[in-house]
Amino acid sequence: MAPVLKVHELCKAFGAACVLNGLSFHMRQGEVISLVGSSGSGKSTALRCINFLETPSSGEIELMGDAVSAIQNERRETKIVNSANIKVFRRRIGMVFQNFNLWPHRTVLENVTEALIYVLRKRKREAEEVALFELSKVGMAELKHRYPSQLSGGQQQRVAIARVLAMRPKLMLFDEPTSALDPELVGEVLKVIKTLACDGATILLVTHEIRFAREVSNRMIFLHKGIVEQDAVPEELFRNPASEAVNRFLSSVISTAA
Numbered sequence: 001m002a003p004v005l006k007v008h009e010l011c012k013a014f015g016a017a018c019v020l021n022g023l024s025f026h027m028r029q030g031e032v033i034s035l036v037g038s039s040g041s042g043k044s045t046a047l048r049c050i051n052f053l054e055t056p057s058s059g060e061i062e063l064m065g066d067a068v069s070a071i072q073n074e075r076r077e078t079k080i081v082n083s084a085n086i087k088v089f090r091r092r093i094g095m096v097f098q099n100f101n102l103w104p105h106r107t108v109l110e111n112v113t114e115a116l117i118y119v120l121r122k123r124k125r126e127a128e129e130v131a132l133f134e135l136s137k138v139g140m141a142e143l144k145h146r147y148p149s150q151l152s153g154g155q156q157q158r159v160a161i162a163r164v165l166a167m168r169p170k171l172m173l174f175d176e177p178t179s180a181l182d183p184e185l186v187g188e189v190l191k192v193i194k195t196l197a198c199d200g201a202t203i204l205l206v207t208h209e210i211r212f213a214r215e216v217s218n219r220m221i222f223l224h225k226g227i228v229e230q231d232a233v234p235e236e237l238f239r240n241p242a243s244e245a246v247n248r249f250l251s252s253v254i255s256t257a258a
């Protein structure tokens with residue numbers, strides 16, 4: 001089967017600082033990949049480049065056979081080729097952020113129906129049906145009339161996940177979905193992500209929850225200095241770290257998690 005996502009030689013510089021230096025990896029349908037690495041290693045930038053929230057300096061992203069390339073000339077100016085596909089990418093990719101990003105003045109239900117009505121042009125009744133279906137998957141249907149400020153962080157994140165699911169994405173990106181949560185609320189969000197993984201969703205997950213990553217991922221990609229340092233099944237990464245950097249990272253996260 002052809003990969004769902006191909007990231008090829010992705011580079012991103014902010015001014016003189018090169019954050020991504022030729023990042024390449026593939027994802028198949030139904031695969032769960034955790035992107036790990038120390039803080040500042042470019043994980044968020046990689047996710048943001050994949051759905052073009054950030055414009056790559058150079059490289060190519062291919063999603064289900066459609067590609068967008070960034071080509072740099074000798075003056076380091078970037079030209080985007082096939083930019084019309086960016087819109088297609090955004091329709092197919094759902095992203096869950098660390099800070100939930102719910103609309104504060106909309107109820108739970110309205111947060112989920114918003115894009116269904118205004119982007120997918122669904123009628124309100126149909127949008128609400130879809131929204132309630134997804135909200136019940138994450139255990140939030142009963143609180144549909146609440147506002148985000150009336151919810152815990154864990155509940156807000158579950159609504160944010162339902163909002164993404166309602167758009168039926170082909171690929172889900174999670175950027176540290178539990179790192180803004182109080183420790184006792186982390187589990188409820190991880191449980192939802194695990195259910196999605198078991199149901200066959202294709203998930204690219206950035207997380208510090210290393211035990212969870214190990215348990216839920218088909219592969220783990222360790223990012224270091226803006227490139228893939230190791231791309232392996234979890235057991236292999238833990239048993240046989242490819243470099244001192246991987247080793248150091250694993251030791252530090254395991255000792256803090258203990």
Ligand code: ADP
Nearest residue numbers: 014017019037038039040041042043044045046
């Ligand atoms: P991670 O998610 O792995 O912690 P990031 O992708 O957020 O890392 O950031 C990688 C590096 O890029 C950091 O040094 C960060 O300061 C820098 N960076 C990220 N976004 C920007 C930006 N918009 N402008 C300038 N520098 C940025």
Ligand code: MG
Nearest residue numbers: 043044045176
């Ligand atoms: Mg980050």
